[in-house]
Amino acid sequence: xxxxxxxxxxxxxxxxxxxxxxxxxxxxxxxxxxxxxxxxxxxxxxxxxxxxxxxxxxxxxxxxxxxxxxxxxxxxxxxxxxxxxxxxxxxxxxxxxxxxxxxxxxxxxxxxxxxxxxxxxxxxxxxxxxxxxxxxxxxxxxxxxxxxxxxxxxxxxxxxxxxxxxxxxxxxxxxxxxxxxxxxxxxxxxxxxxxxxxxxxxxxxxxxxxxxxxxxxxxxxxxxxxxxxxxxxxxxxxxxx
Numbered sequence: 001x002x003x004x005x006x007x008x009x010x011x012x013x014x015x016x017x018x019x020x021x022x023x024x025x026x027x028x029x030x031x032x033x034x035x036x037x038x039x040x041x042x043x044x045x046x047x048x049x050x051x052x053x054x055x056x057x058x059x060x061x062x063x064x065x066x067x068x069x070x071x072x073x074x075x076x077x078x079x080x081x082x083x084x085x086x087x088x089x090x091x092x093x094x095x096x097x098x099x100x101x102x103x104x105x106x107x108x109x110x111x112x113x114x115x116x117x118x119x120x121x122x123x124x125x126x127x128x129x130x131x132x133x134x135x136x137x138x139x140x141x142x143x144x145x146x147x148x149x150x151x152x153x154x155x156x157x158x159x160x161x162x163x164x165x166x167x168x169x170x171x172x173x174x175x176x177x178x179x180x181x182x183x184x185x186x187x188x189x190x191x192x193x194x195x196x197x198x199x200x201x202x203x204x205x206x207x208x209x210x211x212x213x214x215x216x217x218x219x220x221x222x223x224x225x226x227x228x229x230x231x232x233x234x235x236x237x238x239x240x241x
Contacts, residue, residue, distance in 0.1 A: 013118035017045040021054030022149030024061040030156040083131040102162035175222035
C-alpha cells in the first residue's frame with residue numbers, strides 16, 4: 001500500500017476555479033496529492049470546467065480535493081505549518097527563502113502544510129500567526145507579483161528537491177555513429193562539390209578540408225547524418241550541372 005502523502009497544500013479564500021485546477025496540476029507534477037480549500041468563493045470550484053481544463057490531467061487531485069469552512073479544519077493532522085506571504089510582518093513567525101528552510105525541514109518526519117492566501121488579499125495576519133515559519137519566494141524587489149498557481153508550483157518544486165527530487169532520465173538515441181571510412185567518403189564528396197562550385201581552390205585550399213575534418217570529428221555524425229550531408233552535396237552538384 002502506498003504511504004499517505006505527508007505534504008498538504010492549503011488554499012485559503014481562493015476566488016478562481018482555474019487557479020484551483022492549475023494548483024492541482026502543479027502539485028501532482030511534483031508528486032504530491034493533498035489539496036485543501038478553505039472557504040473558497042465557490043465551493044464547487046474543483047468540479048468547474050475551468051478547473052478541470054487547467055488541471056490538464058490532474059483530475060484525480062481535483063476529485064480528492066477537500067473543501068472546508070475553516071483553516072482549523074484543514075490543519076488536522078499537520079504538525080508544521082508554512083505560510084507563504086510576500087509582505088514581511090512586524091510580528092509573527094520567522095521568514096525564510098524556501099530552500100533555506102527546506103534544507104533543515106526535509107529530514108524531519110513531520111507532516112508539513114503550505115498555506116496560500118487568496119489571489120487578491122493574500123494571507124491574513126491571523127492565519128500567518130498560526131504558522132511556524134513564513135516563506136518568501138525571492139523575486140525582483142520592485143515587482144514580486146506571482147499568480148497563485150505559480151507560487152504553488154515554485155514551493156512544490158523546491159520542497160520536492162529538498163525531499164530528494166526526481167531523477168532526470170538521459171535522452172537515449174538509436175543513432176549509430178558513422179565509421180571513419182564513411183566520414184572520409186563524405187569529406188571527399190564535399191571536396192569535389194566545393195571545387196565544382198568554385199568555393200574551394202585546389203591550388204590554395206587554405207586548410208579548408210582539414211578544418212572540416214576536425215568539425216566532423218567533434219560532431220561525430222551518425223550514419224543517417226552522413227547520408228543527409230552527402231545527399232545535400234549531390235543536390236548542389238546537380239544544380240551546378
